[in-house]
Amino acid sequence: MNFTRWSARLPGTQRRAAARTDRGSVPAARGEYGRQPEHGSDAPGEGSLPALAGLSVREILGSVPALVALVYGPEHRVAYVNDAYAAAFGHREPGDPAASALPELEELGLLPLLDQVLRSGTPRTVKSRKVPKGGSYTITCTPIEIPGSETQGTAEDDGTDETEGNETEGSGTESHGPEGGVLIFATDVTDHAEAAERLRASERRLRETAVTLQRSLLPQELEQPDDLRIAATYQPGGTDAAVGGDWYDVITLGAGRTALVIGDVMGRGVRAAAVMGQLRTAVRAYARLDLPPHEVLQLLDGLAAEIDASQIATCAYAVHDPNEGRLVYASAGHLPILVREEDGTVRRAEDHTGPPLGTGGWLHTSGTIALPPGSTAVLYTDGLVERRREDIDEGVAALERALSGATGTPQVVCDRLIRALGVTADHDDDVAVLVLQHPTRTGQDAELFHNAALELLGGIEAAPRARAFATGVLASWRFPMELCDLGVLAASELVANSLQHGTPPMRLRLRRTDRRLIIEVTDGDDHLPRRRRAEPVDEAGRGISIVATIASSWGSRRTPGGGKAVWCEFALPTA
Numbered sequence: 001m002n003f004t005r006w007s008a009r010l011p012g013t014q015r016r017a018a019a020r021t022d023r024g025s026v027p028a029a030r031g032e033y034g035r036q037p038e039h040g041s042d043a044p045g046e047g048s049l050p051a052l053a054g055l056s057v058r059e060i061l062g063s064v065p066a067l068v069a070l071v072y073g074p075e076h077r078v079a080y081v082n083d084a085y086a087a088a089f090g091h092r093e094p095g096d097p098a099a100s101a102l103p104e105l106e107e108l109g110l111l112p113l114l115d116q117v118l119r120s121g122t123p124r125t126v127k128s129r130k131v132p133k134g135g136s137y138t139i140t141c142t143p144i145e146i147p148g149s150e151t152q153g154t155a156e157d158d159g160t161d162e163t164e165g166n167e168t169e170g171s172g173t174e175s176h177g178p179e180g181g182v183l184i185f186a187t188d189v190t191d192h193a194e195a196a197e198r199l200r201a202s203e204r205r206l207r208e209t210a211v212t213l214q215r216s217l218l219p220q221e222l223e224q225p226d227d228l229r230i231a232a233t234y235q236p237g238g239t240d241a242a243v244g245g246d247w248y249d250v251i252t253l254g255a256g257r258t259a260l261v262i263g264d265v266m267g268r269g270v271r272a273a274a275v276m277g278q279l280r281t282a283v284r285a286y287a288r289l290d291l292p293p294h295e296v297l298q299l300l301d302g303l304a305a306e307i308d309a310s311q312i313a314t315c316a317y318a319v320h321d322p323n324e325g326r327l328v329y330a331s332a333g334h335l336p337i338l339v340r341e342e343d344g345t346v347r348r349a350e351d352h353t354g355p356p357l358g359t360g361g362w363l364h365t366s367g368t369i370a371l372p373p374g375s376t377a378v379l380y381t382d383g384l385v386e387r388r389r390e391d392i393d394e395g396v397a398a399l400e401r402a403l404s405g406a407t408g409t410p411q412v413v414c415d416r417l418i419r420a421l422g423v424t425a426d427h428d429d430d431v432a433v434l435v436l437q438h439p440t441r442t443g444q445d446a447e448l449f450h451n452a453a454l455e456l457l458g459g460i461e462a463a464p465r466a467r468a469f470a471t472g473v474l475a476s477w478r479f480p481m482e483l484c485d486l487g488v489l490a491a492s493e494l495v496a497n498s499l500q501h502g503t504p505p506m507r508l509r510l511r512r513t514d515r516r517l518i519i520e521v522t523d524g525d526d527h528l529p530r531r532r533r534a535e536p537v538d539e540a541g542r543g544i545s546i547v548a549t550i551a552s553s554w555g556s557r558r559t560p561g562g563g564k565a566v567w568c569e570f571a572l573p574t575a
Contacts, residue, residue, distance in 0.1 A: 504523065
């Protein structure tokens with residue numbers, strides 16, 4: 001095998017140097033290697049060019065730190081390996097097939113690649129391939145032509161040939177046509193690969209930290225109000241996607257009312273999760289004030305700017321009142337709530353949407369959307385419907401189609417929507433979905449839910465009428481005598497407080513569910529009562545304290561049309 005002839009396939013100075021070396025015309029062949037140019041020579045740079053031309057390809061490849069091997073033929077037989085290759089994998093005998101002589105190529109998965117390079121004549125590069133129990137290499141395979149096997153005949157050119165540095169003249173051999181080969185050039189990138197792996201491990205740990213923080217800030221268990229069935233799902237993005245700031249929450253407000261929240265912090269990583277946690281905590285605090293949805297978002301908007309002016313968040317806040325059969329909602333730049341009626345019709349709550357939280361300068365407003373028995377509402381973040389190169393309205397429309405045919409429990413609906421929208425473990429964004437259903441109650445289940453109301457016209461007869469009404473209703477609901485007495489006492493104190501401090505119109509409402517008794521009094525005055533300590537000499541001021549003492553919980557809120565509602569609850573005894 002004539003090793004130097006395949007060097008003629010190389011470009012540039014190496015090809016010219018190899019050609020001149022083969023003809024014996026370079027200074028090194030004439031014993032002139034390293035001769036200095038004569039003084040006054042007109043050819044610039046002639047002192048360095050002969051030195052470069054005098055180097056053989058074998059000397060060049062043997063001195064480079066990269067691993068170099070040359071194989072030829074369909075079996076990729078070994079023609080040459082340089083010193084760096086031999087130091088890394090050991091000496092290799094020329095002429096042996098690569099499958100047996102170069103097992104490291106098989107470990108690197110390069111044998112099929114050599115076949116491709118040989119067939120196509122196109123170089124191929126693979127990056128950061130790891131050898132078992134060894135380092136990592138980036139490898140380039142380049143096709144070349146190598147002279148075929150030699151037989152007796154006439155020598156080429158001037159009868160001079162060079163094999164492994166020995167000159168022979170008149171050898172009487174001739175070569176068959178060129179044979180295909182592949183030059184393998186491998187660079188050790190072990191340090192780079194290990195650094196990249198450390199970086200990936202660090203990113204994984206950071207992502208796991210963010211996911212853990214995110215999940216710890218979400219509700220560990222959803223509150224389940226008496227009149228709704230609720231389920232939620234949170235799915236972080238795939239391993240290549242940073243964790244975002246999606247969140248949801250369910251907050252029991254009292255008197256059967258429930259707040260439902262979903263939001264999304266526009267950011268990634270631990271910072272977004274931390275901001276999300278602060279916003280969620282603030283929402284729960286503001287919700288305890290039992291404010292209208294737009295006022296909650298107004299407060300949250302100012303807080304978001306104080307937490308981090310560079311972070312923008314969206315949020316939808318809705319309140320369900322079982323006495324009204326609807327959702328009262330407000331939205332700060334969030335996607336519309338969808339409501340599916342029992343017949344499969346889907347409606348959007350598109351109105352009353354303001355800019356995202358943290359922008360400031362906007363007065364939010366509240367809107368309403370009906371939530372009759374048998375209906376299902378869905379609150380969601382943009383990761384569920386947003387796709388690259390698609391308008392987000394197309395994603396919302398796809399969600400509407402999926403929701404129209406989604407039946408079953410809230411958790412089943414969650415899972416079906418996730419699957420229908422193509423959200424997988426490798427999704428490029430995190431997703432939060434909150435599904436609530438207002439179930440239709442029939443039969444024995446319906447007997448556990450009752451409402452009764454009395455309009456109070458004022459005057460001295462209002463208090464005795466209220467007590468008589470409460471006594472009759474509670475007895476008809478077959479409550480234990482002790483609970484009936486406590487309920488009548490609470491109703492009497494709330495009515496007396498309204499008669500003394502409120503204005504018409506006044507109403508007493510009694511409501512029972514499968515878990516509690518709710519007593520509520522509304523009037524036209526918007527001053528909210530406060531529990532205070534009455535002095536022994538005070539003739540009034542003990543009503544609210546009495547209610548707070550005997551009831552499981554109590555509270556008050558302003559009503560949308562002006563006025564207020566004061567309520568209390570009693571937990572029903574378990575069977």
